[in-house]
Amino acid sequence: MTDVFALVRGSAPLVVSAPHVGIYIPPELGAAMTPEAVTVPDTDWHIDRLYAFALGLGASMIVATHSRFVVDLNRDPGGRALYPGASNTELCPLGTFASGPVYRTGGEPDPAAVERRVDRYWRPYHEALAAELERVRQAHGVAVLWDAHSIVSRAPRFFEGVLPDFNLGTADGASCDAGLATRVEGILRGAPSFTTVHNGRFKGGYITRRYGRPAERVHALQLEMAQSAYMTEGPPFAWNATKAAAVQPVLERCLDACLDWARRAQ
Secondary structure (H helix, E strand, O other): OOOOEEEEOOOOOEEEEEOOOOOEOOHHHHOOEOOOHHHOOOOOOOHHHHOHHHHHHOOEEEEEOEOOOOOOOOOOOOOOOOOOOOOOOOOOOOEOOOOOEOEOOOOOOOHHHHHHHHHHHHHHHHHHHHHHHHHHHHHHOOEEEEEEEEEOOOOOOOOOOOOOOEEEEOHHHOOOOHHHHHHHHHHHHOOOOOOEEEOOOOOOOHHHHHHOEHHHOEEEEEEEEEHHHOEOOOOOOOEOHHHHHHHHHHHHHHHHHHHHHHHHHO
8 A cells, every 4th residue: 555545456357446536635735726626526435435345356456545636547647638529627637527726826736746746646556557457467367447436417517417327438349348348238227227328428538548458358447427326416425325235236246247257258
């Protein structure tokens, strides 16, 4: 463990990544941020708790400790937009999902400060994730990466209307085996009372696109969940035990399917 991430190594051919669950902002950075930003409203709240069962399946899990407002671990370090032509948040976000400013006037990081954050916070997470995927691939002949995310169900900055509960992303099919994606999509679509889309508004971020290399036997899927499916979306961003109890069995079936597929692919 470092102060940037927590990593638990498992025995199975599956790695679960939670890059947006962290809430810590170093005081020297928070001093330049707005009162709204330091409440870290755009966190993937409780994702580590929602997926805690994965450790019992033998999966490895890497969890960020710092807020995405420090640096976004799911963005290209060169600053390239994930979705050209659409609204995108930056490597070091300048605006919240609600379109409020992250920084007080004049407090925005300059390019040198952004690069320092990449070196201090972004790079260690990715070095650890890459190393763990390689360890798993070497041990099992194949590795599956599940990148776990959540977002408010209504975010006009990014999409119209209400987001489906489950948003599966496989980089338009480039990041994982088609058969694996089909199995997972089938489980999600078969879950009663939930809605699902595959490669809709959220097709997978930098992590899915960077590490999903089927030809090299590393397969990556991103699941962006609507937070209304398992928690209260506004402050205090509370865990909803009843809703979560309905969601977790669906997620467990998905990860079981990933493990079954990976073991058959060895």
